[in-house]
Amino acid sequence: AQSVTQPDIHITVSEGASLELRCNYSYGATPYLFWYVQSPGQGLQLLLKYFSGDTLVQGIKGFEAEFKRSQSSFNLRKPSVHWSDAAEYFCAVGAQNAGNMLTFGGGTRLMVKP
Amino acid sequence: GAVVSQHPSWVICKSGTSVKIECRSLDFQATTMFWYRQFPKQSLMLMATSNEGSKATYEQGVEKDKFLINHASLTLSTLTVTSAHPEDSSFYICSARGNSGGLSYNEQFFGPGTRLTVL
Numbered sequence: 041a042q043s044v045t046q047p048d049i050h051i052t053v054s055e056g057a058s059l060e061l062r063c064n065y066s067y068g069a070t071p072y073l074f075w076y077v078q079s080p081g082q083g084l085q086l087l088l089k090y091f092s093g094d095t096l097v098q099g100i101k102g103f104e105a106e107f108k109r110s111q112s113s114f115n116l117r118k119p120s121v122h123w124s125d126a127a128e129y130f131c132a133v134g135a136q137n138a139g140n141m142l143t144f145g146g147g148t149r150l151m152v153k154p
Numbered sequence: 155g156a157v158v159s160q161h162p163s164w165v166i167c168k169s170g171t172s173v174k175i176e177c178r179s180l181d182f183q184a185t186t187m188f189w190y191r192q193f194p195k196q197s198l199m200l201m202a203t204s205n206e207g208s209k210a211t212y213e214q215g216v217e218k219d220k221f222l223i224n225h226a227s228l229t230l231s232t233l234t235v236t237s238a239h240p241e242d243s244s245f246y247i248c249s250a251r252g253n254s255g256g257l258s259y260n261e262q263f264f265g266p267g268t269r270l271t272v273l
Contacts (some may be wrong), residue, residue, distance in 0.1 A: 060176075072260045072261075074261075076264075079268065081162075081245075081267075082266060082267065083247055083264050083265055083267045084198075084247065084268035085262040085264075086261075088263075089261065091260055129196060130198070134260055134261075134262075141188070141200060141203065142188075142200070142249075142262060143200075144197045144199075145197065145199045146196070146197045147196075147197050
């Protein structure tokens, strides 16, 4: 069975600073990988996804993520954080051999200092 | 495109009553819909997978008689929480997957969620 680990439960960064949110997965084949953002009381918004091809994926709102097979990682990055980026971020893996069901990481709460 | 709605967005009910939550794919046909539950400050946990016209597949530990799922059409799935109790209070999120019209089978589109509070 697949699993996803987001090692950082909380991260605080200053506005304008760079950001990296970690995501490690466990899956026996090439996974489908996703990053979602959730504001309080809201649903999930897809930031970016990786299915195949270029391992550096560009998403919305200036986010990018890099798939590193050797490290089983799919870390999310943003060069300059805005106060509006404060939210909960979830990494998820889709398993091809399980009907593409998604397994979510525990989430990372991002706080942005002015 | 690929918009999913949920209704209601929030509901408060008395203990012992039943509550129905609707999940609709507005601009695509959803062959599969998923229901998730999210407790405060926690991640999403898959409750069940429903395919149009067939019985839902429930995850281990989810009571199928308590959480009734119906996927009667390609655009609508419903989750009914029967005899709700305070411990059922949670944020319920649905997602839908289509495999036509340019949509990838590999991607799910999420609804905005329904907050259920049982008094």
